[in-house]
Amino acid sequence: MRKFILQGLTSRPLTEPAPGPADADIQELGRALQTRLRRRLGRSLSIRAVDAGSCNGCELELSALSNPFYDLERFGLHFVASPRHADVLMVTGPVTRNMREALERTYAATPDPKWVIAVGDCGKDGGCFKGSYAICGGVGAVIPVDLHIPGCPPTPTALLQGLIALLDLSAPRRSAT
Amino acid sequence: MDGFTPITPERLRSGPTPRRIARRDDWANATEALAAGRLTLLGLWGARGAVHMALLDEASHSLGLLTLETEASFPSAALHHAPAQRLERTITDLYGLRPEHSPDQRPWLDHGRWGVTHPLGPAGPQEPQPPYAFLPVEGESLHQVPVGPVHAGIIEPGHFRFTGQGETVVRLEERLGYTHKGIEGLMTGASLARGAELAGRTSGDSVVAYQWAFAQAAEAALSVTVPPRALHLRAVLAEVERLANHLGDIGAVCNDAAFAMMLAQCGALRESTLRATATAFGHRFARDVIAPGGVTRDLTPAGAQGLRSLVAEVRARLPRLIALYDGTASLQDRTVATGTLAPALARRFGAGGFVGRASGRDFDTRRDLPYAPYDGLAFTVPARNDGDVNARVWIRVREAEQSLALLSQLLDTLPNGPILTPLTATGPAEGLGLVEGFRGDILVWLALGPDGRIARCHLRDPSWFQWPLLEAIIEGNIIADFPLCNKSFNCAYSGHDL
Numbered sequence: 176m177r178k179f180i181l182q183g184l185t186s187r188p189l190t191e192p193a194p195g196p197a198d199a200d201i202q203e204l205g206r207a208l209q210t211r212l213r214r215r216l217g218r219s220l221s222i223r224a225v226d227a228g229s230c231n232g233c234e235l236e237l238s239a240l241s242n243p244f245y246d247l248e249r250f251g252l253h254f255v256a257s258p259r260h261a262d263v264l265m266v267t268g269p270v271t272r273n274m275r276e277a278l279e280r281t282y283a284a285t286p287d288p289k290w291v292i293a294v295g296d297c298g299k300d301g302g303c304f305k306g307s308y309a310i311c312g313g314v315g316a317v318i319p320v321d322l323h324i325p326g327c328p329p330t331p332t333a334l335l336q337g338l339i340a341l342l343d344l345s346a347p348r349r350s351a352t
Numbered sequence: 353m354d355g356f357t358p359i360t361p362e363r364l365r366s367g368p369t370p371r372r373i374a375r376r377d378d379w380a381n382a383t384e385a386l387a388a389g390r391l392t393l394l395g396l397w398g399a400r401g402a403v404h405m406a407l408l409d410e411a412s413h414s415l416g417l418l419t420l421e422t423e424a425s426f427p428s429a430a431l432h433h434a435p436a437q438r439l440e441r442t443i444t445d446l447y448g449l450r451p452e453h454s455p456d457q458r459p460w461l462d463h464g465r466w467g468v469t470h471p472l473g474p475a476g477p478q479e480p481q482p483p484y485a486f487l488p489v490e491g492e493s494l495h496q497v498p499v500g501p502v503h504a505g506i507i508e509p510g511h512f513r514f515t516g517q518g519e520t521v522v523r524l525e526e527r528l529g530y531t532h533k534g535i536e537g538l539m540t541g542a543s544l545a546r547g548a549e550l551a552g553r554t555s556g557d558s559v560v561a562y563q564w565a566f567a568q569a570a571e572a573a574l575s576v577t578v579p580p581r582a583l584h585l586r587a588v589l590a591e592v593e594r595l596a597n598h599l600g601d602i603g604a605v606c607n608d609a610a611f612a613m614m615l616a617q618c619g620a621l622r623e624s625t626l627r628a629t630a631t632a633f634g635h636r637f638a639r640d641v642i643a644p645g646g647v648t649r650d651l652t653p654a655g656a657q658g659l660r661s662l663v664a665e666v667r668a669r670l671p672r673l674i675a676l677y678d679g680t681a682s683l684q685d686r687t688v689a690t691g692t693l694a695p696a697l698a699r700r701f702g703a704g705g706f707v708g709r710a711s712g713r714d715f716d717t718r719r720d721l722p723y724a725p726y727d728g729l730a731f732t733v734p735a736r737n738d739g740d741v742n743a744r745v746w747i748r749v750r751e752a753e754q755s756l757a758l759l760s761q762l763l764d765t766l767p768n769g770p771i772l773t774p775l776t777a778t779g780p781a782e783g784l785g786l787v788e789g790f791r792g793d794i795l796v797w798l799a800l801g802p803d804g805r806i807a808r809c810h811l812r813d814p815s816w817f818q819w820p821l822l823e824a825i826i827e828g829n830i831i832a833d834f835p836l837c838n839k840s841f842n843c844a845y846s847g848h849d850l
Contacts, residue, residue, distance in 0.1 A: 176680055224506045228531040230846045231508050232556025232637060235600075238506045239626070242619035256504035272465040273530045274509055277501045303553055308471045309534035328556065330636065 219251035220338075223261035223285065227278045227314065228271030232328035233295045237265065239331045252338065258285040263341070265334075266318075269297040269304045270311040282318045290321045290341055294334070299323050358414035361721045365568075367575045369784040369797075371404070371417035379420045379427050382407060387432040392702035393817075394786075395795050396429065396436050397810040398443035400473060404810070405429070406784070406795060408702065413720050417784070417797075428454040435701045435817055446536070447473035458485060461529035461849060472537055489515040489523050497831060501530045508845035512834075519830040524823045531849040539809040544570055544644050544777045547806050551796065552639055554811055555847030560586075560593040561789030562796075562811065562847075563642040568723065569798035569809075570644035572783030576775045580767045582646030583724045588659065588762050589629075589638050589647075590787070591755040595666070596625040597790040598752040601842050605745055606677065608835040609686035617673050621666055628662040631655055646772035656763055663759050666752075674749055687742040691825040691837035695737055701821055704792020704814040706747040707841055711739035717788035731758055741840040751790075777804030791815065791844065813847030 224237050237254075240247040247253065255261050258281045270278060282291070293314035296302035301312040314320050324337035357372050374382070382405060385391040394406035394415060403426050405418045420426050428451035429436040440451040441460035448470035450457075462469070464481030489496075494515050501509035511527040535550055542550070551566035552559050564586055571578060603618025626636040632655030633641045641649050651659075677683060693703070695712035703713055714735040718726040734750035736743050779800035787794050792814025801807035822841050826834055 176676060225502060226506075226508050226531070228509070228533055228846075230553045230556040231844065232553070232559070234506050234508065235556055235637075239619075239623060242623050243616050244620065244623045254506060258502075268531070269533060271531055271533055272467070273461075273463045273532055274501065275465065277509065277530070281502055303549055304533045304535070304538065307534035307538050308466050308468050309532050309537070327553075327639065328637075 219253065220263060221253060221255045221261045222263045222265055223255055223258045223281070225258075225264055225266045225278060225281050227266050227268040227274045227298075227317075228310065229268035229295060229297065233267035233298075236328045236331055236334060237267070237294070240334060245331050245335070247335075258282075261285050261289070263290045263292060263338075264318075265292045265294050266314045266320075267294045267298055267328075268314075269301040269307075270314055270317050271309055272311060273309070275311055275317055278314075278317055291318055292337060292341055293320045293323045294337075295329060296325055296327045299325065302327070358409065358412065358416055360414050361723075364415065364721065364784060364786070365572070365723050368573055368781050369417060371419050371782070374418040374420045376420065376427060378418060379405070379429075382418055383427065383429040383432050383436075386429065386436075389700065392699075393429075393433065393435050394702065394793075395797070395810065395812040396439040396443070397797070397812070398447035398449055398473070399799075399808050400447065403443060403449060404797065406797070406812075410715060410720075415721070415786075422449060425450040425452050428452050430454050430456065435820065438820070439816065444470075446471060449473065461532045463529055471534065472540070484527060486513050486525050486527075487523070491517065491522065493517055494522065510845050514831055514834070516831055519832070521826050521829055521831055521834070524826045524834075526819055526823060528819065528845065529849050531846045533846075533850065535850045536808075536810060539806050542806045544775075544800075544804075544806070547798070547809055548643055549640065551809075551811065552642075554850065555813060555844045556637065557597055558593070558789045558791065558794065558813075558844070558847065559637045559639050560589040560642060561787050561794050563640070564590060565785035565787040565789075565794045565796040566798070566809075566811075567642055567644045568785030568787060569783040569796040570775075570777075570785075570800075572785065573779075573781040573798055573800055574644075574775055574777065574783070576645055576773055578646050578724075578773060579770045580725070581650075581769045582771045582773075584762055584766050585647045585651055585771065586642055587725050587729070588651070588759060588766075589633065589641060590789075591758045591762070592625060592629050592659070592662075593638065594790040595752055595755040595759075596622050596629070598748040598755070599625060599666070601839065602673075602677075602745060602748055602752075604842075605687070605741065605836060605839045606683060608839050609683055611680065611683045614673065614677065614683075617669070617676075621669060621673075624662055624665055628658045631658040643772070645775045646770070648772065650771050651766070656766070659759060660763060663756050663763075667756055670749075670752065670756075677745070677749075684742065686833070686836060687745060687840075688740060690741045690833050691829060691840060693739040693821055693825045695739065697821060697824060698739070701817045703817050703821055705788075705790065705818070706744050706751065706792075707818045707821065708792065709733065709735045710743035710747045712737040715793075717786055717793045721786055723787070725762070729758060729761055741836050744840040779804050780807070789814065791842070791847075792818070794847075811847075811850065813844050815843035815845075815848040818843050819848060 322341045392408040445462035497514040500511040509530040513525045515523040552563045600622040603615040606614035630636045693711040698711035698713045716733040785796040795812040797810045799808045
């Protein structure tokens with residue numbers, strides 16, 4: 176392991192993104208996000224992910240935000256283990272009827288001010304599961320939603336873009352309180 | 353054979369799948385063969401006025417389908433064969449058909465919140481349900497730890513009820529069904545295209561495997577021949593999907609032992625895999641690339657080049673990571689002899705994928721019920737007997753290496769030609785699809801009605817036969833090792849709950 180770490184120190188870091196427009200986008204997005212965050216919340220934003228019945232596709236991309244290519248934490252954004260520590264709930268899935276109460280209780284456990292992002296096409300209105308007896312039909316049918324990030328699933332870049340959009344959106348509400 | 357007509361792999365892969373209408377004693381014989389270990393349960397599902405059972409004879413590499421027609425009840429297989437329990441509870445929840453003398457009559461997917469009972473059978477208004485009765489635990493100084501459905505990490509929802517004595521787990525009971533979306537209900541009456549869309553959204557990490565299994569079922573029902581290039585491209589997709597999942601999970605298992613470096617390194621390789629998939633097929637998880645009849649998107653030379661670079665990159669980096677895993681004693685201390693699954697239990701439950709293969713059940717659909725193009729490719733199926741978290745990690749490492757070898761072969765031998773056979777859905781017709789996903793064998797049974805629309809489609813995730821084993825392997829381990837055990841299984845919630 177020592178050898179491995181030494182190799183990591185002396186060779187080019189794996190985490191450094193290869194040059195290319197996509198990676199430039201990520202850097203730019205991250206910087207924009209950081210400026211807005213500092214203004215509104217100090218330095219950081221805590222996110223709690225809630226799977227309300229998704230297929231697991233959105234969870235995979237939310238997890239990817241923490242890999243070395245996106246490295247969400249360098250922007251002061253991080254996922255937390257409890258809704259009580261969260262500023263933002265990122266909710267995925269069409270909200271199954273079996274998850275409705277758990278989602279409501281998670282929302283209630285999140286302190287104000289709080290924002291809700293509905294993630295993915297089925298988080299908007301149930302998506303391809305629309306019309307099923309087993310779903311509520313989107314996050315907005317159960318708790319108030321501030322922003323929707325479309326995609327099936329949204330790419331990590333789209334998720335980062337969504338977080339910026341949320342901060343723009345929440346500005347008036349925040350200054351009023 | 354015990355009451356059913358054996359279907360050979362050649363027959364299974366070439367046309368409509370026959371099933372036998374069983375008498376009650378045929379059903380009982382099949383159950384007895386399951387209990388005696390002569391047959392393996394591949395699936396058990398309901399329909400309007402019938403229950404179906406899929407059986408595997410591992411010795412002769414053949415399978416069989418039995419149907420028992422019934423409007424009310426059927427002889428319980430779970431009474432003699434525990435792996436059938438949750439499947440029978442699901443049949444009751446969805447169709448209202450009751451297993452006679454079943455040892456466990458609690459609802460499974462139905463949490464009393466759908467507003468309707470037996471939604472796919474004789475639907476009625478919701479009846480109030482008593483609070484879910486977890487199994488009793490008796491003993492001194494016991495305490496319970498309820499976990500979920502909302503978990504601490506970014507994972508799917510489910511409930512785990514631990515009973516501990518000190519740090520040691522004496523019983524774990526799972527409660528699932530939280531992500532039940534009614535997929536099989538939406539399938540009924542849908543077109544094939546819509547069915548393929550839903551199949552691809554059943555379990556987000558197995559998009560390719562599900563869409564391939566669904567396409568196989570449709571192609572078998574309609575006797576459609578898929579162009580060789582399309583079959584090759586499907587295997588490219590399937591191996592890339594397997595590689596991405598294995599890489600991600602090897603890192604995640606190590607992370608659950610607080611070895612974050614492996615997660616970072618493996619996460620980077622996984623990301624490269626997803627990016628190469630997006631370049632080659634237009635979507636990071638290759639959604640809707642596989643369609644009944646072939647594939648909808650051809651591989652360009654640039655896409656193929658991207659995949660070759662990926663294979664080279666993973667080949668170069670993976671051995672160092674494996675050496676790191678193998679040479680870190682503090683990590684091995686957590687994974688070796690933790691969460692051991694006994695071979696007898698793996699065989700009894702017909703555990704598929706790396707869970708079964710790490711515990712001596714040397715079965716892989718690609719080799720044992722072969723389908724094109726795997727019947728013409730060279731690969732080995734790794735297996736071992738120790739069955740602990742470490743064994744499951746090693747099986748996944750070896751499988752990732754096999755996937756790399758398969759990708760090279762596939763890209764070198766990619767035939768030219770069309771990629772899609774246009775098909776017209778006509779019925780009635782029935783077909784069975786069986787595909788090796790990264791987690792194990794995924795079964796799709798499809799019945800088309802006279803109008804060519806879906807009359808019934810059943811999707812069976814490998815997790816059905818792995819989740820109950822997780823309850824068994826945690827016994828005697830400490831609660832703090834549960835995340836490791838759980839991640840080393842990585843069962844699907846959505847694929848199971850449907």
